[in-house]
Amino acid sequence: MITIGILKEPSFESRVSMLSVEVAALIKSGNTVWVENGAGARSFCSDAEYAAIGAVVKSRAEILAAADIILSINSEDIPSSLNGKVLIGVYQPLFNSPLMADWSHQGLTVLSLDMLPRITRAQSMDVLSSQANIAGYKAVVLAASIYPHYFPMMMTAAGSVAPAKVMIIGAGVAGLQAIATARRLGAVVEVFDTRPAAKEEVMSLGGRFIEVEGAADVSKAGGYAVEQTDAFQQKQKDMIAAHIKKTDILITTAQIRGKKAPVLVTREMIAAMKPGSLIIDLASATGGNTEVTKDNATIQSGGVTVIGNSNLASTLPADASKLYGKNIANFLSLLVNDKGDMAINLQDEIIKATCVTSAEKAISSSTITLIHHEHIA
Ligand code: NAD
Secondary structure (H helix, E strand, C coil): CCEEEECCCCCCCCCCCCCHHHHHHHHHCCCEEEEECCCCHHHCCCHHHHHHCCCEEECHHHHHHHCCEEECCCCCCCCCCCCCCEEEECCCCCCCHHHHHHHHHCCCEEEEHHHCCCCHHHHHHCHHHHHHHHHHHHHHHHHHHHCCCCCCCEEECCEEECCCEEEEECCCHHHHHHHHHHHHCCCEEEEECCCCCHHHHHHHCCCEECCCCCCCCCCCCCCCCCCCCHHHHHHHHHHHHHHHCCCCEEEECCCCCCCCCCCCECHHHHHCCCCCCEEEECCHHHCCCECCCCCCEEEEECCEEEEECCCHHHHCHHHHHHHHHHHHHHHHHHHECCCCCECCCCCCHHHHHHEEEECCEEECCEEECCEECCCCC
8 A cells, every 4th residue: 555645835835735535535545645744724724634534644754754655736845865756746847857857866756747648538637727727717806806997897877887808818728717707707808829729619608719820730739739930920919919909908828838938918019008907927937928927926017017927726725726636636546556556557648648757666566667758868
């Protein structure tokens, strides 16, 4: 049987990788679960709640020293001297090569769930989707609370108010949820995306899809977007510039896996927006979709407020942790054999894609094979 350790996240993070309900299920299946003191506090799951369902509350040092599998969402504050341990989280290996190389040289097995393939079997484990869904919702709710006007159209005895005009760039999981939420609040929504498949989804949510012809083919990119040609980007920018003047709230989510986010909104475009308008850039961690975005910061660009935040899911920590933990529980079921021992099958399409590095090591009578992914130099 396996000992699973849940670490407390760094101070900027309010989520925890598993709440007590999923921990209880793991314990019921015969596993031991250790939880770092205070790990769930910011997600409203106390040490006492974990202890009540049979988890053992321990210090970080004890968990790092003796758990077989260590769960953490972020890569911060995890020592590299954890030879033979299995780490599961969202470590952004394509942006964190030095750390991944370090972990690899130290013999850790690292499974990073942001590398999941976009296949049906992986959907229940897809942490990017469960968290992006929250981010898209929260972006609109945040915008509505800051925007100095109504979202819906109002017709009152004192006069009429026009509905807010929202533009969304990137209709992936976050963008689609943002469209749905903005529509629910009564806004008029215009949407840009480079994937032709997005058009139908946008329209079904009541958004207006603005088509820019000539986008690169994404059919071989496994569900992810790809970089566009300079000519296309210019055409797209011209189209955004034409529409942004009338936009009150812009929410940007455009990302390309492993690459800097495309800069689609220039300073001049922002200067053309009305005073009091608002931009929420969810791609800020990878550079942002506007020329002025600063990650984890709110700035003023003329009369426009620009918020860079790629971790909005963390502002709904209880639901975010609940869904993240369920994703992890589903993923863990892939790593265990019939006897309840760890059996990491690197031939499995999902494990192969998520396994950044691993070292040959027997844990609970199973064997982990050495692999080195091409992005670890
Ligand atoms: P993402 O976070 O990688 O990117 C956000 C959106 O930005 C995408 O829709 C992308 O096309 C768009 N984008 C990129 N460059 C752009 C540009 N220059 N201009 C405008 N838009 C641009 O996307 P995501 O949320 O991960 O979703 C991508 C797709 O994968 C969606 O169709 C989603 O439904 C699908 N998906 C499938 C699975 C699965 O089958 N397991 C899981 C998750 C997502």
